Amino acid sequence: MKRAFIIVLDSLGAGEMPDARLFGDHDCHTLKRISQSPKFRFETLKKLGMGNIDGQEFLPQEENPAAAVCRIAERSMGKDTTIGHWEIAGVVSPSPMPVYPDGFPAEILDEFTKLTGRGVLCNRPYSGTEVIKDYGEEHVKTGKLIVYTSADSVFQIAAHEETVPLEDLYEYCRIARKILTGKHAVGRVIARPFTGTPGNYTRTANRHDFSLLPPKQTLLDALSAAGKTVYAIGKINDIFAGSGVTEKVYTHSNTEGMKYALEALDKDFEGLCFVNLVDFDMLYGHRQDIDGYAAAFSEFDSWLETFIGSMGEEDVLFITADHGCDPGDDHTDHTREHIPLVVYGKPVAPVNLGTRKGFCDIAATVAEYLGISYRGDGTGFWRDIAAPTAEEKAVCKAALEAQKAAYVPYSHFAVGAAIMTADGKIYKGCNIESASYTPTNCAERTAIFKAVSEGDREFKLIAVCSGKNGKSESAFPPCGVCRQVMAEFCKPEMPVLVMKDGERFDRLTLGELLPHSFTPDFME
Ligand code: THU
Numbered sequence: 465m466k467r468a469f470i471i472v473l474d475s476l477g478a479g480e481m482p483d484a485r486l487f488g489d490h491d492c493h494t495l496k497r498i499s500q501s502p503k504f505r506f507e508t509l510k511k512l513g514m515g516n517i518d519g520q521e522f523l524p525q526e527e528n529p530a531a532a533v534c535r536i537a538e539r540s541m542g543k544d545t546t547i548g549h550w551e552i553a554g555v556v557s558p559s560p561m562p563v564y565p566d567g568f569p570a571e572i573l574d575e576f577t578k579l580t581g582r583g584v585l586c587n588r589p590y591s592g593t594e595v596i597k598d599y600g601e602e603h604v605k606t607g608k609l610i611v612y613t614s615a616d617s618v619f620q621i622a623a624h625e626e627t628v629p630l631e632d633l634y635e636y637c638r639i640a641r642k643i644l645t646g647k648h649a650v651g652r653v654i655a656r657p658f659t660g661t662p663g664n665y666t667r668t669a670n671r672h673d674f675s676l677l678p679p680k681q682t683l684l685d686a687l688s689a690a691g692k693t694v695y696a697i698g699k700i701n702d703i704f705a706g707s708g709v710t711e712k713v714y715t716h717s718n719t720e721g722m723k724y725a726l727e728a729l730d731k732d733f734e735g736l737c738f739v740n741l742v743d744f745d746m747l748y749g750h751r752q753d754i755d756g757y758a759a760a761f762s763e764f765d766s767w768l769e770t771f772i773g774s775m776g777e778e779d780v781l782f783i784t785a786d787h788g789c790d791p792g793d794d795h796t797d798h799t800r801e802h803i804p805l806v807v808y809g810k811p812v813a814p815v816n817l818g819t820r821k822g823f824c825d826i827a828a829t830v831a832e833y834l835g836i837s838y839r840g841d842g843t844g845f846w847r848d849i850a851a852p853t854a855e856e857k858a859v860c861k862a863a864l865e866a867q868k869a870a871y872v873p874y875s876h877f878a879v880g881a882a883i884m885t886a887d888g889k890i891y892k893g894c895n896i897e898s899a900s901y902t903p904t905n906c907a908e909r910t911a912i913f914k915a916v917s918e919g920d921r922e923f924k925l926i927a928v929c930s931g932k933n934g935k936s937e938s939a940f941p942p943c944g945v946c947r948q949v950m951a952e953f954c955k956p957e958m959p960v961l962v963m964k965d966g967e968r969f970d971r972l973t974l975g976e977l978l979p980h981s982f983t984p985d986f987m988e
Contacts, residue, residue: 468830469737470782471725472549473764475745477788477801478535479519484800487543492790492799494749494757496522501758508768509783512806518819519802531808532849534817536825538787539841543798544616546651546675548786549703549740553682554827554840561617561651561676565589568611568619572648576611579639582628583608589615596622596658596665603627604662609636615797617651619644622667625657630670633657641674649676652702675705681840683827684708684738690836692735697724700738710735718743718760722767729774736830740786749789750796757791772808780809780833782826813851820845847971859884859927860963866892866907867929867936873897879907879930879940883915886922891915908946912953923954929963939964947978956981 477494484490498504499522506515506523513529514520520535540547540557547557567587577583583606585599590612599610603624610622619640623633633655640653653674658667678685684694685708694710698721701712715721718741728737741764748757768783775781788801803823811833824842831838832846852860859882867880872895879895893911897904905913908928915923930940939962942950950958956975963969 465732465734465776466778466780466834467734467737467776468780468782468833469725469728469739470552470784470826470830471739472552472741473744473761473783473785474545474740474742475749475787475789475798476761476785476804477790477799478517478785478804479802480788481537481800481802487800488795488797489543489788489790489793489799489801492788492793492801493519494785494788494790494799494801495520495804497790497792498754498758498761499523501755503755503758503762505762505765508765508772509806512772512783512808513814513816514804514806516816517804517806520804529814529816531806532812532815532817533807534805535802535819536784536805536823537802537819537821538800539822539824543787543800544651545699545745545786546617546703548803548823549700550678550682551823551841552784552786552826553678553684553704553738554686554824554831554838554842555678555680555682556822556824556841557679562648563615563617564613565615567613568648572643573611575643576636576640579643580609580636582636584611586610586612589613592620592622592656592667596656596667597663600624600658600665601662610656618654619650619652620654620656622656622658624665625659625668625670628657630655630657634672637672637674641676651676673702675702677705677707682708683830683838683840684736686831686836686838686840687735687834690834692834692836693733693737694735695728695731695733695737697721697728697737698740699742700740703740715742718764722764722771726767726771726774729771729776729779735834745789745798749791749798752791752796754791775809777810780807780811782807782830784823784826786823807849811851812849815849817845817848850971852969855884855888855925856927856959856961856969859890859925860929860961860967860969862890862892863907863927863929863961863963864936864966866894866911867934868894870894870907870934871896874899874901876933877930878932878934879928881907881911881926881928883908883911883923884925885915885920886924889915889920891918891920906943906946908942909949912949916953921953923958925959925961926950926954927961927963927969936963936965939970941972941977944978947974948981950974951978951981951983 515523788799828842828844862882870878
């Protein structure tokens with residue numbers, strides 16, 4: 465039962481992007497900032513190897529990390545929650561969502577007034593509590609709607625519940641949602657109902673968000689189309705406007721989100737559990753509370769120990785973020801940062817992938833792991849982090865043994881190969897040189913010829929190791945002649961394990977090593 469868990473620590477940036485200045489940011493690094501707080505605990509994530517991620521040298525390093533890690537640059541032109549999550553789910557946004565520091569243009573508001581039959585007040589960026597204080601009375605008197613925005617891409621409508629019935633307010637939001645398309649496609653339209661009397665207006669819990677549908681198919685859509693579960697915890701459902709979500713639960717805090725994530729481990733499902741922990745951003749990042757942020761991180765770090773201890777054999781956990789929100793920089797907005805990625809689970813090898821380009825690589829990787837067809841943005845890296853299978857270990861061990869028998873008096877370059885037949889038998893081969901040089905036979909061909917001469921012609925896996933004086937210190941891919949011989953008997957998708965040393969190897973395929981090959985099919 466393969467399952468992926470993506471946990472987004474909302475706004476936990478891993479250091480500024482090269483283009484941060486274009487977004488009004490400089491010297492921002494959310495993780496670094498909170499790591500300087502006395503409230504910062506870094507134990508579980510240290511063991512997993514978060515400190516080994518590019519650009520996190522200020523954190524304690526881990527010699528034997530338990531997880532695969534990398535830092536990822538954002539491809540989208542944005543630094544908000546929606547764009548960040550969409551990119552994680554496989555949709556790159558080439559342009560930012562529109563913001564309205566001077567209010568919405570007349571073309572939008574005229575249409576809105578025409579369709580709602582109500583005028584508009586304010587139309588400026590405003591604090592949600594101040595706006596009802598300053599415009600509430602006039603709104604109640606005239607019935608005009610309070611329309612305001614913020615630094616984010618939002619169209620917010622505040623209305624008194626006794627002046628505008630809730631259902632009407634929601635309908636006005638739907639009308640706004642329909643108008644706000646194309647270049648005015650704001651991330652969210654938000655209903656902000658309030659009650660009370662002048663001087664005592666308060667917002668009610670009936671806030672409702674009307675999000676924008678992602679512009680193309682996401683990982684969530686691809687998974688649900690393939691019949692898998694997509695379980696959304698926290699605000700994930702709203703971020704995707706419900707698209708592709710098969711089960712959902714809303715939360716009021718990180719603590720609650722973590723509780724649901726832990727309970728999800730006991731649920732019986734195949735697919736994705738996608739969690740957003742928003743307190744980091746909402747309560748601490750925007751409010752520039754460094755110690756609060758660090759304390760919330762520490763709570764997550766200790767909870768994580770329990771979570772990973774309860775993960776099943778085929779569970780893979782992706783811990784990441786959607787943008788930055790450095791609580792110690794010179795403004796309260798999000799910051800344009802890389803995101804960290806920690807991938808943990810039994811099926812994962814602890815590889816450090818350096819810095820990658822595109823949060824969408826996460827979507828492509830989850831799709832590869834869960835074995836579904838996916839055509840969204842991103843390059844999957846599942847094969848770079850997948851832990852060796854028993855079969856892979858067996859062929860690698862056999863290739864190393866074969867290398868010992870290499871007959872290499874002229875080159876001293878010893879090569880070992882091992883090929884596994886469709887029914888699991890392994891044939892070993894080494895290179896055998898000749899004083900007249902040309903009759904030299906490569907290790908791969910020795911292994912293949914041994915198998916074929918014994919009547920075996922169907923193969924599923926080959927491993928090769930080589931190195932000067934018998935030492936395998938880096939990857940040497942098979943020569944062209946051996947690739948041609950492989951193409952005679954093996955399918956393009958057959959994995960070729962090019963060993964770097966006794967343990968590590970690159971997973972390639974024959975098709976990558978010899979594309980457009982001349983095969984027996986052409987002779988038919
Ligand atoms: N060799 C192999 O055994 N396999 C390859 O794919 C590349 C080359 C051997 C042939 C020769 O004995 C030595 O490596 C140096 O070329």
